[in-house]
Amino acid sequence: MNKTVIGVLASGRGSNLQAIVDAIEAGRLNAKIGAVISDNPNANVLTRMADTDIPTICIDRRQFSSRQEFEAAVAEELNIHHVELVVLAGFMRILTAYFIDRFGGRIMNIHPALLPSFPGENAQQQALDYGAKVSGCTVHFVDEGMDSGPIILQEAVPILEDDTADTLSERILHAEHILYPRALALYCEGRLKLEGRRVRII
Ligand code: GRF
Numbered sequence: 755m756n757k758t759v760i761g762v763l764a765s766g767r768g769s770n771l772q773a774i775v776d777a778i779e780a781g782r783l784n785a786k787i788g789a790v791i792s793d794n795p796n797a798n799v800l801t802r803m804a805d806t807d808i809p810t811i812c813i814d815r816r817q818f819s820s821r822q823e824f825e826a827a828v829a830e831e832l833n834i835h836h837v838e839l840v841v842l843a844g845f846m847r848i849l850t851a852y853f854i855d856r857f858g859g860r861i862m863n864i865h866p867a868l869l870p871s872f873p874g875e876n877a878q879q880q881a882l883d884y885g886a887k888v889s890g891c892t893v894h895f896v897d898e899g900m901d902s903g904p905i906i907l908q909e910a911v912p913i914l915e916d917d918t919a920d921t922l923s924e925r926i927l928h929a930e931h932i933l934y935p936r937a938l939a940l941y942c943e944g945r946l947k948l949e950g951r952r953v954r955i956i
Pocket of ligand 1: 764766767768769770771843844845864865866927930
């Protein structure tokens with residue numbers, strides 16, 4: 755079976771990207787990373803890929819006068835690298851309809867909470883502040899809303915009595931590193947079928 759070409763958009767640390775790279779190398783994910791694009795010139799994710807042959811590209815948002823121009827530049831790079839599936843991995847920008855229309859149904863994100871609870875930033879702190887006993891992570895398709903697209907996979911993680919945002923984030927991140935490659939593998943195997951809001955695994 756052909757490898758699906760993935761384009762990863764990331765703004766920071768890049769641990770989910772690393773988990774995806776590891777899954778590919780271990781033969782758990784039949785994909786190829788066509789490009790890693792960061793909007794942040796100082797992102798650790800760019801140096802993390804330095805020893806690989808994966809193309810890394812920095813597209814600095816500050817060099818564009820509008821969101822649409824920035825997104826057009828990102829879309830162009832993705833197309834140059836023949837990207838079939840766009841994977842958001844800690845990408846700290848909301849994509850507009852302009853971009854989503856171009857890659858409709860082919861953009862995934864991972865969020866560190868059990869959606870639809872605690873969307874947006876600081877999801878782990880939101881869960882703690884709310885007093886939730888369980889949180890987790892969600893892989894979903896991206897639509898125009900904030901963390902509102904159809905859910906692909908979720909994994910629950912307990913919230914412990916003495917948790918801080920840091921300890922909870924670490925526990926959730928561990929689950930993310932397993933869940934994201936699994937969701938990508940399902941996509942690459944053609945096993946995800948969108949029916950309205952529901953993503954069926956076939
Ligand atoms: C993860 O917690 C992910 O859920 C969120 O951003 C963080 C990215 O971490 N969307 P990393 O850059 O993959 O290490």
